[in-house]
Amino acid sequence: MDDIIQYIDKEYNDCTNVSINYSKAKRTKEKITKLKSVGIPDYKKSLDDLKIISKKSPESIIDDTESDMKELRKKIKETEDALNKLKTYGDEIGLKLSSLSINKINSDIEEIKLNNPNFKNYYSIGGIDLWKEIESIKIGINSKNESLLRNISQVEIYQDKLNELLKKEPHKYQENYDNGEIQxxxxxxxxxxxxxxxxxxxxxxxxxxxxxxxxxxxxxxxxxxxxxxxxxxxxxxxxxxxxxxxxxxxxxxxxxxxxxxxxxxxxxxxxxxxxxxxxxxxxSTGQGISLYLQTLVNRSATDSRKIIALFDEVSTMDKRSLDPILEILRKLNESGKLMLAIFVKMDEIYEVYNLE
Incomplete structure (x- = not known):
């Protein structure tokens, strides 16, 4: 991309010089054309001028003639200067053209195309659009450079942290990590x-x-x-x-x-x-409750937790339903796991106490 930009800058400067020389040559041509138009004989006008001059005094005629001669010499001098500049510009243009080789230019373009696959797309863009594209690329490059600098800074931070970790003693589970157990x-x-x-x-x-x-x-x-x-x-x-x-x-x-x-x-x-x-x-309802309570109090031999069992409203359970639960509680008590077991059942005779 740098080769493309340098090549375009060179071509732009050359084209600018040619444009300036062309403008100067054009102005010189206009002056020459103007002088030629002044020199075209206008016999009628000359006759009128002679009549006017014949009426003037010799001194007045001499003064007017000298004034015209000065003006004419001035214009001739300007024309000579313009022609000299035009010749100089022509010589410069000739040198520029002689230094340019069409084959060399084409060869350089093909080499750039070969080394830069995207050049063909940019080569087809002309004028202002190309410069806009170049500016856009420059902005993109600057953005990537900034991102690169941020990443480099982040890597340096991580490297510092890594160096600090490497100075420390291995973690107590480092061996487990190395052999894949933690994973x-x-x-x-x-x-x-x-x-x-x-x-x-x-x-x-x-x-x-x-x-x-x-x-x-x-x-x-x-x-x-x-x-x-x-x-x-x-x-x-x-x-x-x-x-x-x-x-x-x-x-x-x-x-x-x-x-x-x-x-x-x-x-x-x-x-x-x-x-x-x-x-x-x-x-029956009592048997269903019995089965449910058995699942709650029946613990495995390896379960060492203590138990406080509170059974609320067992009036629907008969002796056959309660016996399996009592048998489980006896075993828990013998193993030291049962702290307390309370069965609540409504009596046929009850009293209501006012706590106030």
């Missing part, structure tokens, strides 16, 4: 975060009783075969149902004791270990 942990946390978001959506669907749908696939390789692909939501519901069943372990229903395998809150049924199912609606 693996970060990836695990990221995946867990995405899973927790999905689980939140699954819980919302479970509360709405939205049933999971399996994807049905039919294979036509030889014998047609239908397979079902379990969706993540369906698998989540299955795991939650299994979790609830493990929390209950056993429950009384009618006159028997059953072992639940799944407690599906979406389909509202309990799947037993023998493959049979019991609908929630078939379970």
């Amino acid at each position: 693996k942990l970060a990836e695990l946390v990221k995946n867990l975060s995405l899973s927790l978001k999905s689980y939140g959506d699954y819980l919302t669907d479970m509360r709405k009783k939205n049933k999971p749908e399996s994807k049905r696939t039919v294979s036509h390789d030889g014998n047609p075969k239908v397979t079902w692909e379990i969706s993540p939501y369906e698998n989540y519901c299955k795991m939650i149902s299994r979790y609830f069943a493990l929390k209950i372990k056993q429950f009384n229903f009618t006159s028997d004791v059953f072992n639940p395998k799944y407690v599906n809150i979406v389909t509202e049924e309990i799947i037993l270990d023998n493959g049979k199912s019991i609908k929630f609606d078939d379970i």
Whole structure:
């Protein structure tokens, strides 16, 4: 681009000099033309002038003649000066033209085109538009230079911070970072975060009783075969149902004791270990509350938290419903996990006390 600008500046200056010389030559030509027009004989005018002169005194004629001669010599001097300048300008123009080689100019242009692919676009632009384009490019270059300086300054700041960090003792988890353990942990946390978001959506669907749908696939390789692909939501519901069943372990229903395998809150049924199912609606209110309370107080052996259990309004629960809960509380008490358990039940006779 610098070569283009230098070449254009050179051509512009040359063209400017030629334009100035042309203007001077034009003015000189006009003066010569004017002198020629003055020299054209006008016999009638000359005759009139002679009549006027004949009436003048000799002294007056001499004075007028001398005045005319001075004016004529002055014009001749101006013409000679103009011709000399014109000759000088012509010589300069000739030198300029002789120093220019059309082949050299074309060769330079082709070389510039070859080294600058965008030159062809700029070469087709002329006059003021080209200068506007050049100014625009200059502004762009200045902007990029400023951006470069800012980036260099920022890099220097980062380099200073890096040097400070290198002077410090290695971080206590540096080894874990070097062997990739921290990166693996970060990836695990990221995946867990995405899973927790999905689980939140699954819980919302479970509360709405939205049933999971399996994807049905039919294979036509030889014998047609239908397979079902379990969706993540369906698998989540299955795991939650299994979790609830493990929390209950056993429950009384009618006159028997059953072992639940799944407690599906979406389909509202309990799947037993023998493959049979019991609908929630078939379970009495007391039995339902008993199952719910069992899931709350039943803790794993590794859970060391202390428990204070307050059971409000157990009047709907009979002995068969309460016994499983009491059995769980006994085990918690024996392991030292139960601090207090209170069962609240409305008596048939009650009194109201005014606390004021």
